[in-house]
Amino acid sequence: MKLGRLNHIGVVTPSIPDSIDHWRDVMGATSICEPFDLPAQGVKVCFVDTPADGPTNGTQIELIEPLGEDSPIHGFLAKNPLGGQHHICFEVPDIHSAKSEFEAMGKRVLGEPRIGAHGTLIFFVHPKDMGGMLTEIMETPKDH
Amino acid sequence: MKLGRLNHIGVVTPSIPDSIDHWRDVMGATSICEPFDLPAQGVKVCFVDTPADGPTNGTQIELIEPLGEDSPIHGFLAKNPLGGQHHICFEVPDIHSAKSEFEAMGKRVLGEPRIGAHGTLIFFVHPKDMGGMLTEIMETPKDH
Numbered sequence: 001m002k003l004g005r006l007n008h009i010g011v012v013t014p015s016i017p018d019s020i021d022h023w024r025d026v027m028g029a030t031s032i033c034e035p036f037d038l039p040a041q042g043v044k045v046c047f048v049d050t051p052a053d054g055p056t057n058g059t060q061i062e063l064i065e066p067l068g069e070d071s072p073i074h075g076f077l078a079k080n081p082l083g084g085q086h087h088i089c090f091e092v093p094d095i096h097s098a099k100s101e102f103e104a105m106g107k108r109v110l111g112e113p114r115i116g117a118h119g120t121l122i123f124f125v126h127p128k129d130m131g132g133m134l135t136e137i138m139e140t141p142k143d144h
Numbered sequence: 145m146k147l148g149r150l151n152h153i154g155v156v157t158p159s160i161p162d163s164i165d166h167w168r169d170v171m172g173a174t175s176i177c178e179p180f181d182l183p184a185q186g187v188k189v190c191f192v193d194t195p196a197d198g199p200t201n202g203t204q205i206e207l208i209e210p211l212g213e214d215s216p217i218h219g220f221l222a223k224n225p226l227g228g229q230h231h232i233c234f235e236v237p238d239i240h241s242a243k244s245e246f247e248a249m250g251k252r253v254l255g256e257p258r259i260g261a262h263g264t265l266i267f268f269v270h271p272k273d274m275g276g277m278l279t280e281i282m283e284t285p286k287d288h
Contacts, residue, residue, distance in 0.1 A: 001170075001171070001172040002172040002174065003167070003171050003172040003173040003174065003194060003195065004194075004195065005194065005195055005196065005202060006153075006194040006202055006203045006205075009150075009153060009229075009232065011275070011277065012276075013275060018275075019275055022274070022275050023147070025249075026145075026246075026249055026251065026274075027145070027147050027234070028145040028146040028147040029147040030146065030147065050147060050148075050149065050150040050234075051147065051148065051149055052149065052196065052197070052202075053196070053197070058149060058150055058196075058202075058203065059150045059202065059203040061150075080276050082271070082272065082275055082276035083275050083276040083277075084271070084275070084276030084277055085153075085229040085232070085276075085277055088153065088229070090171070090194075102170075105169075105170055107170065127226070127228070128226065130166070130170075131155070131157060131162075131163055131166055131226055131227050131228070132156075132224050132226035132227040132228030132229075133155065133227075133228055133229055
């Protein structure tokens with residue numbers, strides 16, 4: 001596998017509206033997408049663009065808020081009430097071959113590829129196999 | 145302040161050589177800089193480049209290993225023995241005006257600007273004022 005573009009950093013927050021205030025008013029972000037629900041994953045998300053030289057945006061900040069009582073990120077917020085860095089996400093050209101490569105290296109892929117926040121297939125790799133970092137792998141959107 | 149380029153994500157590791165193996169062999173990084181010591185900050189660092197469209201590299205991964213017994217990141221490793229995400233770093237055109245702006249907003253800037261890993265002035269802002277994220281602000285290198 002060849003390292004792909006760092007698509008986004010996932011940041012957990014107890015409140016996307018409060019985080020939007022932070023990124024707009026404190027950090028000076030000028031391009032913040034509309035928040036939306038990902039009910040299958042139990043989260044609400046919102047992407048903040050960062051500037052870059054090229055035609056695609058820079059690495060995005062993905063704000064993640066729990067959606068529903070069974071959201072998998074309640075535990076993270078219980079440990080980190082203010083929120084914080086949650087995962088990093090790299091692009092690959094083909095999600096299924098990436099999954100095979102990680103598994104061949106003995107890395108624990110968490111579940112089958114499923115549709116992620118950018119509408120393409122994604123999977124996560126266990127942080128204990130990835131230097132303590134929950135690592136998301138996503139197929140590059142076709143419009144990039 | 146206007147949001148600047150996401151220069152790097154700081155990732156703590158108990159061993160830079162092991163992390164280099166991870167980023168090269170598992171993640172497929174092809175551009176990994178030579179590690180070097182930052183004795184004034186009690187860390188050894190190593191930058192991993194990620195791909196991007198433009199003339200500058202994508203957001204880098206900064207691997208950080210403790211240097212010396214007083215390294216400020218021993219505490220992080222005590223809590224996270226495998227390592228993990230530690231901070232995010234954004235560029236600004238002028239470090240001193242950025243510091244004034246953060247302070248005017250009541251954000252705790254941790255110490256005076258000092259030379260960081262890219263040779264330009266940097267400071268950190270307290271994670272409790274930044275949505276749980278230790279946030280580094282660095283002056284854009286002149287060669288960018």
